[in-house]
Amino acid sequence: MKSTGKKKKRTVISDEPDNCTEEDVKEADILAIVRKHDGARGGLIAMLEGIQQKYGYLPENALRILSNATGRSLVDIYGVATFYRSFTLHPRGKHLVTACLGTACHVRAAPRIVEELEQQLGIKASETTPDRNFTLETVNCLGACALGPVVVIDGHYFSKVKTAGIKKLIEEARNGFPDEKMLEREFAFPVEASCPQCHHSLMDAGNIIEGYPSIRVDISAGEKSGWLRLVSLYGSRGFESEHELPVGESVAFFCPHCKARIAGTTLCTECEATMAGIRIGEGALLQICERRGCDGCRLELDAVKSQV
């Protein structure tokens, strides 16, 4: 059963790089990215980031189009693209394995970890496996020296890695990290939400999302109004809604019990939209951005402190 699942996944993966060949670089796409940043001189890195996000790497054609569109010489753009480690001129594999070789990791045998990774994957550092599944990279410090040696696979950090455990890590990455992994992470803990006005619980035990009771609020956006259920895991962005909410649309949150507007005290630091304030536990205020797609949130514990 497991092996078939693996096989299925692999075929999906091997198809993917074919979707992003040089020919697929469309001038209009690049121009859209340039327009988004006004083609400004200071926007070069942002534009390169945009291109890399779109294609997974920086295709040669894309850089040439960018050079024509912004009027900056190709030499400058190429210089910047090769200067920063986060940019890559070659397609990366499906999974990015980053091993830290900083001083603290180095003295804890990080070079041996890299050797083991190279051996397991059959590639050298900064190469990609022929089946385009894995790219192995080394970095000089991840700023988590106390946890060394650190290996990062697809954004998952693994601390105090041992050579013996590497085979398992790669196998895990190949199968995709299960979502439960996310729940185990420290910040993803369930919260008890209530209305800051009437202190009535907003928890909806009848509707379970992602394994936990959801938080139910009423929303209104323009003409529409209806219910919204948020995942009660702190750090999770999942939700269900009566209406289709387009990305970027801002909605107002209301308490389903006292019908009061659940407004936050500040504006979102990310996008300056209004924030909704939800009472968490014994009086902490969790503010979340009311704009769909924005991750802005702010947890205020002052309320708890004053009670204590």
Added chain:
Amino acid sequence: MITLKINGLDVSVEKGTTILEAAEFIGFPIPTLCHMDGLTPYGACRLCVVEIGEGKKAKLVSSCTYPVEEGLKVRTSSKRVVRARRMVIELLLASCPQSKTIQDIASTYGVRTQRFKQEYDDCILCGRCVRMCEEQMMAKAIGFQNRGEKRSIGTPFDTKSDVCRLCGGCMYVCPVCELRCTYNQPEKAICGGCANLFAPCVEKDNFDDMMCYMNPCVACEIPKE
């Protein structure tokens, strides 16, 4: 006008002049490598270091990038300066021992050996060619790429540049001649100038006793049809 003291002599120069220019004006030689008239100062090679200030506040600065200040006291060949320069020369020799320019400077300063791991690079990353290409030839065909120990000079994607006019200016200004002719690799060609040379061996059928002193000869490496 700004008045400063160079090696104890008063010099009056215009505002905005660099220490290097002021020293040359009064006749004190300062060795340079990355500096070139007509190109913007870069301060990469550190060969032109001079000592400014007095006592504990004295410090070494690169004279090619340091603008003159009123009452500045400059020493162009104090013990400290010479020691720093000899160190720079040793490091340059360690990376590019075959450069005639660097050898000449080394012999001027009496540097006969160097203590570091000998490498045989052909570039000291002084950026002369990059500035020449950008500022004098208005082409911007070559530039720096990568960083740290992988930093190098070349055309984007290491292929023939669209904006390069094969002027050869980059080779002309190079103190170590990094951008050598690469005619036998036309894909990466930067100059191609040797294609215009008349090599005797190309028509060696016309010569009974043809002798070639070049080894290996560029013409010999051009692929024959």
